[in-house]
Amino acid sequence: MSEKGLGHLKILELCNLVAGPYSTKLLADLGAEVIKIEPPGAGDDARRRGPFLQDNPHPELSGLFLYLNTNKLGVTLDVTTNTGKNILIDLIKQTDIFVEDKPPALLEELGLIYEDLRKVNPKLVMTSITPFGQTGPYRDYKAYELNSYHAGGEGYLLPTQSPDLSREPVKGGSLAGDCTCGLSAAIATLAAAYRMGATGLGQHIDVSKQDVLMTMALLEVAMFANMGIVRNRIERPLLMPTPMECQDGYIMVSALTDREWGSVVEFMGNPAWAEDEKFSQWLSRHLSGDEINPPVREFVKQYKKEDLFHQLQNKAIAAAPVNTAEDLVKSPQAEARGFFAEIDHPKAGKLKYPTAPYKFSRTPWRAERAAPLIGEHNEFVYCDRLGYDKRDLVTMKEAGVI
């Protein structure tokens, strides 16, 4: 049995959908004990969002939920009831880290803000992940991932290299926005845990999704503030800035340095047009996309994306095929690195899951258990940990508390 990287940390999660659950998943996957609290009945909203195994829309078969909640324990608790609140406070006493994503006004109303909780656990690290943070005029605004992405400034620039501005800006694909927020929050959480480990000092961390996503666009922001450059998503004549079409898909070719550009030219068989003096200096070359890109696009068309990828990389040119999920799952690289691992779930059965982008030599990513069934660990947490009688659980269930 390998060492657990974060086996010494106990975490309580009161989060929904993607950002908060992803944040604690990262910690659970490295060995922290994470107890996830879901509302009784329906549970986490991710349970009602697909993809569903074999298109069966069952709350235990959501691929989104299964992915975001690996290695966690699961309990149900209605924290808006008085009993539920008291149970939460009892759990807080046994916890190192509390991660929540509730509207700030709701927690105030319930008496569950950091100032309340530090009284029962002075060493507590509490991380709050909300759309706009705990302060400022938009504090109580509502936002879904789409809104957060556009509030963060990168959405306005996507898709890059648009032919004109007639169409709407779009968000980054898949879960990129919310996962980035969860990931960033986990850094601050672990930094505070590190401080707590060194000095015993607890604290509260305010994470605004807008702030996180804004920092992902910080170079664009710096460009306006310091260089006066206003950015939009319209096409600029840069050197091969987007993927180019091949026979069976797209390939991205980046030739940033003189050496890389020279190798691309050589690979194309030193065409006469490439000898233009202007293309020998990086800056003028980089701004000559109008002239360079059309013949390169024409050249690339004759290849299959995977063949061209390997041929270019063998000349030390940074190329990459545009992969689909299928390409990635079947990629020998992912296979060799063990990027996908099988986990057995009582309802969904054995499935492969994406693991993590890092390989720790001493404390590897590990799948100890699949995502919890709704309320799966009620008895373990409430009876074994908090000392409730099994009969109490029945009554609390009847009362809708758990």
Place this chain on the structure above:
Amino acid sequence: MNGYALDGVRIADFCWLWAGAYATGLLALLGAEVIKIESMARPDPSRKMTLTVGQAFEGIDHSPIFNSINLNKLSVRLNLKQPAAVELAKKIVQISDVASENMRPGAMDSIGLGYDVLKEVKPDIIMLSSSAFGAEGPLRRYGGYAPSFACYSGLAHLTGYSDGPPNPMTGSTDLMSATTSAFAIMAALNHRQHTGQGQHIDMASVESLAVFTGDALMEYIMNGRVQSRNGNHDRIMAPHNCYRCRGDDKWVSIAVATDEEWQAFCNAAGHPEWASDERFSDTYSRWKNERALNDLIGEWTVNYTHYEVTEILQKAGVAAIPSFSNEEIFSDPHFKARELAVEVEHPSMGKQVVLGPPWRLSETPARVTKSAPTMGENNEHVFGEILGMSGKEIARLIEEEIIY
């Protein structure tokens, strides 16, 4: 004063470019002492230019881009092509908790600074190696930049319009990869604090973005179905898009998840009749008739500014916010109130505006304490005061282009 969260943590930073530099940059904002080890023989390209807009900077100490991602760091010059410089680098590692690098896999080994060597020098060292495809597997020698990460990971395939080409996004993907590295280092630091053990971390940038596509990967694994890009479209929510507003290229994002939110939307927009329109009466109908719905909403929003739409809808409890440009964010009241942008004095550029840390820690606030260093700005401090070398010795090493 409670100090900083990472007080006492020192990082020997061999990272460069955005994906490397911002990883340790984040930890520098949390109070780690990050010593950037760099050289005129191999300057970080972001000191000299930006490819995003195609612009060169004067010399190596006038880049707002380099400044933005290397805040709070120290810098020493070491030409690692010289064996004596490698020995000095080891001395820095010896007094550090973390060593970080993002050269091609194997490069650190070949200059004599691989994990095996660093572990000898400092047994509990945490070493982070970040690379495009990772240090193992058939593609370990392949290189890549931010757009390659987005493409290989599957994220580019999922970004853009349904009828348009895949989109590799902006340089944000480099910073997302860097954020992943920072997280991995923090996990290893916590483990070391508890056990006294260091370790090596092999981080693959393409995988750092692939994990953001978990729903698409699970869809393929579970149902054999390949998802594709679809603009702002959601798998069930509608409306869920950006809508044109009054002004030049102004847009507001609106997302409605429930029937209650839709009722509130229609009332707030002054169109209660939309709520009773059969095409939009429940979540499924709205999703099914999204095109007609989008047209209708766009005809309404275009009469207002994106701020007016935001206010009207948020008052009714509906999620709406402008799609901000890098220019207009600076006049936004919330952005100003959060004080995310701060001014910092740079030795050669003067006042620079940068973004601070994205988190507020109540007891040990992360913050910007200084600009990014000029190259070799802290040679004397690090070699002289920390490593105890004499001025004469440092002068000789500069003369011999070891400190270069």
